[in-house]
Amino acid sequence: MEPPGTSRLEAFSDGVFAIAATLLVLEFTVNTNDSAPALGHQLLHLWPAYLAYVTSFLTIGIIWINHHSVMETIARADRTFMFINTLLLLVVSFIPFPTRLVAEYLEKKSGEGAAVYAYDATLLLMALAFNALWTYARNNRRLIGENVPERTLKAITWAFRPGVPLYLLVLVLAIWSPLSSVVVTLVLAAFYLPSAALFDRET
């Protein structure tokens, strides 16, 4: 039996990324009781839910793009790689839950901190799993295709390096200001793209 190729691994991973991103919409709820505030009023006050939705969606989008970049350098996947990938997907699949917590508790007197800690800790775990995946594949070029130049591997390693410390900083920031912590996470996701695009041009 040959080592498994990567096409079904990509299909499975793409499925999980796409579903986790799309399930985020289930966090949105309104109170339909007759005694509830007017719907327009409720929709405007859902802004923490919109913020959490956009932040999580873009973050999943970026991790998907990065996963894409990694898979392009991989010639084959062994079962250890598949196991680490499963752990990464386990964390990504979990994102809708802390996202719902942020949507529900942001700017509430009680529970705001716990919600944002849970959110930031989940993203930190995601970054750690992603680094483990890349480190395992990249070490001694264990799973790297022959045609991939060392320069590309260095560029990818360089691009992924800030993930863990940044999400750690964001977690610490939540101690002072949970709201700022979520906003910074959104800004990180939104700003990562132009530099990532730059990175495409250079290599």
Add this chain to the structure above:
Amino acid sequence: MEPPGTSRLEAFSDGVFAIAATLLVLEFTVNTNDSAPALGHQLLHLWPAYLAYVTSFLTIGIIWINHHSVMETIARADRTFMFINTLLLLVVSFIPFPTRLVAEYLEKKSGEGAAVYAYDATLLLMALAFNALWTYARNNRRLIGENVPERTLKAITWAFRPGVPLYLLVLVLAIWSPLSSVVVTLVLAAFYLPSAALFDRET
């Protein structure tokens, strides 16, 4: 590292389109209390939910077909394209929420306007994101394959042009009649297909 191909981008996008369309069914609920009206009665009175479901499903179906047409002209995707695509998917994934609002509030005394504004605004954002995607790819043939004739690009641009003004009109129409606004959205989706089929024959 080569610019990423488009196959995984299509797989991820197809996943999001398919899931967003399928999650629409979760909007349907009935009251199972013993004191609730008879089920048959309830099912007949769910017509706003059926209307919203069919409208959103066909609209997602059409945007998927259009996405398909765009991807066929694209030779490669850069990360900016992937970012705009992520924004488009973010809006498409959101559709089940305003669809649920329309299903819940249409023909209700309070909240009907807000629900339909939210719905129409979401579709307008979708059309804007779609236009941004095409404009970015098409300008100076930035990402267009060499074999794609200029005539085809013009035909696609022509076909997509009415989207934004039409959804803007539909949004304005909702001020007078929320119900008409949803019905017109459905009619637009249903009528777009024959002309689109015509467009296939011409090119």
Add this chain to the structure above:
Amino acid sequence: MEPPGTSRLEAFSDGVFAIAATLLVLEFTVNTNDSAPALGHQLLHLWPAYLAYVTSFLTIGIIWINHHSVMETIARADRTFMFINTLLLLVVSFIPFPTRLVAEYLEKKSGEGAAVYAYDATLLLMALAFNALWTYARNNRRLIGENVPERTLKAITWAFRPGVPLYLLVLVLAIWSPLSSVVVTLVLAAFYLPSAALFDRET
């Protein structure tokens, strides 16, 4: 622009079939109040939910297998075909809702008939959409690949023919006995497979 190929159409359709089937599990609920009956007792009394789940899952599985058979004979898809396919998927995506109704109302005094009528009517619509899809593709071999022998087309037409009348019969049967109607639907799904496998060997 060439007529679109069928690979993304299959990917999108497979996504919808898979998601609709998997969303069926959301119908299962138990009462977690302290005053609720013991969980073991509740799980045994969920049998209408198990029956509905298995029936809908196998039915979606079979329609997926049949869709597969159709797509194998198709050389290309035009936008009318894509539109009919979208209508078929719209009905398939809807299946989790009447399935939940059957799970909830079967063997209840009130609502049982309405729930099963809704269920059977949905499956009838599905059979009608499926026939429309095949008839459109097959007429004058509109979309059929050159290498596909007429004999195969006849065999497929023959295999699909019983669908609409059978689901109509099942709907009529529900007037007398909603439970029998669901059981017959399950039996039809389970028995269709051996004959379908036979059909594979013959052609």
Add this chain to the structure above:
Amino acid sequence: MEPPGTSRLEAFSDGVFAIAATLLVLEFTVNTNDSAPALGHQLLHLWPAYLAYVTSFLTIGIIWINHHSVMETIARADRTFMFINTLLLLVVSFIPFPTRLVAEYLEKKSGEGAAVYAYDATLLLMALAFNALWTYARNNRRLIGENVPERTLKAITWAFRPGVPLYLLVLVLAIWSPLSSVVVTLVLAAFYLPSAALFDRET
């Protein structure tokens, strides 16, 4: 009509595996009433939900990897194979429900046993369906590709053999200790991987 290839079967199966795994996150709920315990406290007391989530996710991940191994030896799929595969997917899709039961009832005075029996019985059914799938494909090399050596088939059979007895043992263990039963299921999933990786190197 040729016997259907396996690519769409894999796409459909991957879809179901990915969705079932991702739907697991919907089991997580917190009480948002003002009188509820603090969110931080609630999140710590959700540990049965985390345990159930990780156990089910890894188990689905492993069954997906095993499915992958089987499909690599298969040259073609007949409709009986597709039927058994549909039964396997039916069981896998069901997993989120007993997972939610375990998350809800573990360490509760009442219902704990029933929840874990339901969970273990589902995994046992999954193992049985998986064995049926492999036995059908493998017997007389019915669906096996010509290039696959007998040695590989023996190794796969050997690797899959412990599944059914182990899940049976885990079910019996639940009579004494439901919690241990879930923990052992997790350990089995986590430990299966290194030996599976070993198996890759040998063949």
